[in-house]
Amino acid sequence: MTSVKEQEAIRRLMVFLQEWDSAHKVARSHILDNFIKSNDSKTEPELELEFSQGASLFLARLAAWLRMTYLLPWRWQGDGEEGKVHQKTV
Secondary structure, eight states, X not given: OOOHHHHHHHHHHHHHHHHHHHOOHHHHHHHHHHHHHHXXXXXXXXXXXXXXXXXXXXXXXXXXXXXXXXXXXEEEEOSSOTTEEEXXXX
């Protein structure tokens, strides 16, 4: 059974992850800036402790978003062309 403090930490984590998941590029950039500012010198175990063992969930989302946003030379088109991948114009 989890304590009230642990339950509150889990709730905060879920709210944070839902905010990230529903945000667009600009909002995610702001969330990331705030995350970096508030956790600048923390280690991964410290983050796990603060995020109720859920920091890795956010870091996985962050890595996927960075890869999809900045590293891949294509973009996903979901506006009526389901399943099609288009080359990004530079």
